[in-house]
Amino acid sequence: MTRELVEDFARAIGDALGAHGPAVEAARSYTPGDYSIHFFLQIAVILLVCRITGWAAKKWFGQPQVVGEMIAGVLLGPSLLGLFFPDFQAVLFPKETRNILYVVAQFGVGLYMFIVGTTLRLDHFQSKARSAAGVSAAGIIVPFLFAFAITPYLLTISGLFLPGIGPVSATLFMGACIALTAFPMLARIINERGLANTSLGTLSLTAGAFDDAVSWCVLAIVLATFGGGPGVALLAIFGGGAYVAFMLLAGRRLFMLLGRAVEAKGELTHTLFAVVLILYALSAFVMDTAGIHAVFGGFLLGVCMPRGLFAEEIRRKIEPMTVVLLLPMFFTYSGLNTRLDMVNDWKLLAVALGILAVSIAAKFGACWLAARLAGENNRTALGIGALMNARGLMELIISNIGLQKGIIGPTLFAMMVLMAIATTVMAGPLFELVYGRKARERGELASLGGSTTG
Structure with missing residues (x-):
């Protein structure tokens, strides 16, 4: 009925x-x-x-x-x-309308990352530089080592990788997928858990951003072997790197003029708001053109923006519409490309579970150990590992690229989606178990549900 x-x-x-x-x-x-x-x-x-x-x-x-x-x-x-x-x-x-949904979705997730960037505390990162560097390195190196170990077996299973994919390209692609952190998802979880202004939140965001940037550069190298040419990889690595250096060294000083104008007016006027949106669109365009991703352009711009009244006005004007309307469209677009029914027998299910186990060990385990070796206490290290382990929609993005470019087949794509969902769903409860509950009892974190982003 x-x-x-x-x-x-x-x-x-x-x-x-x-x-x-x-x-x-x-x-x-x-x-x-x-x-x-x-x-x-x-x-x-x-x-x-x-x-x-x-x-x-x-x-x-x-x-x-x-x-x-x-x-x-x-x-x-x-x-x-x-x-x-x-x-x-x-x-x-209908398929004919999905391009429109895609554009709005990308605009929304990039705009959200711009908001997140305005909350990043660089003083926390500077005070935790050693920990952040260690966590970032471990979150990249260990996943690629695990990918090197499992990819030869995956290549023996028909349909996971498409014909013509060599072991080097397949290993690099798997390493990039496992090394990813769900950067937009991580940022929103950090905001909702009241971690945006804590050293743990800043360290996790910074390490996650760096890991994802490296993963995208590796993906660019893989794509260059499929007809894109070496220019694709060179543009991603050197072009993107040059833009990051420019923004951090010169952009931050230039944007101080915007901060002074807002302080003088006492508010973010419509004209200044338009200037900010133009800068966001240009920053997203540059990073997208470089072959990294628009979300990093938004985040980088937010990091370089002035703090104080300027940042408060930006969040007040942009955050509600972005969180309530635009981000759900991003999630829906990604879901429209997901086919979980492709994992349809016990062997494939076992492979999917194996990829999940390897991904958790490579990311959660490596980041926890790196944080401990850098001097963080066990509770903080476990919290960092739990947050860094989430893959979310960034995994879906990179997996979609692999599917569209003829690197992986629909079955491996479905497995990567299952991994993305599982690691993201477990991130919140695992973080609460190892860190959040005790931190909240001690008054170190805001209570759940207190965030304006929900």
Whole structure:
């Protein structure tokens, strides 16, 4: 009965949108009006599902709102909605409209990382430089060593990597996937747990940013072996590095003028707000063009922006719309590309669980040990390992690139998605177990649910 009601509802929506199923969607010619109709309906559904799922995640499982939203994106994709109600899912999210959703999603996640960058305490990083360097190095080197160990076996399983992929390229790709930290996810968990202004939060964010930047550079090298040419890798490493150096050395001084203007006016005027958005768009453009990712352009700009009233005004104007509207669209777009039903036998399930175990050992274990060797106490080191272990949507992004560029097949892609979801879902409870609960009892952290980002 439920299925029949949903199918009737799908037909009704299809009538309103001028479509009745995948075949019709593929055949029809879209006009600008068609795109806007779909887009508004998608926004309504995405916000509804994300709010409900996020509330359930917090209420019943003690997960941050962001984890519920990530799961909501998968639920709206082919793994659940498309599996049981394919006509309804096809009408709601036709392929022709996904490019629009992609652009808005990238704009939103980059803007959120800009906000996060304005909260980064560089004085904490400077005081923890040794720990951050050790955690970053361990979070890169150990995952690549594990990838070197497991990739030869993965290459023997048909369908995981596509034909023509050599062991070096496959190993580099797997190493980049395992070394990733869910940078946007990590940032939001840190904000929701009240860690944004703590040394642990700053250390984790900085190490995660560096690890992800290295992973993207490695991915650029892999892509260069598939027809992109050496220019792709050189642009990512040297072009991106030069831009980071410019922003940190010269950009921070130039942006002080914006801070003084806001202090003089007592507020962020519309003109100054427009200037900030222009700078954000340009920074995201530069990093995207360099082959790294737009989110790092947003984060780097936020890091270089003045603190005080300027940063407070930026967060007040940008954060609500970004968190409530734009980030859920990012999660949904990623979920639309996820097919969990591809892992469909015991052997593949065992491989997926093996990749999960290796990923946890390589990231959580290595970062915990590095923090301990750098002098952090065991509780803090375990907290850093728990946070760094989350992969989230950054994993989905890099896995999507591998799928689109012909490096991996749909089955390995599904395994990487399972790893991303599992490591992200476990991040919050594991962090609470090893660090958060005791820190909160001592008054070192804000209480759960006290964040404005939920």
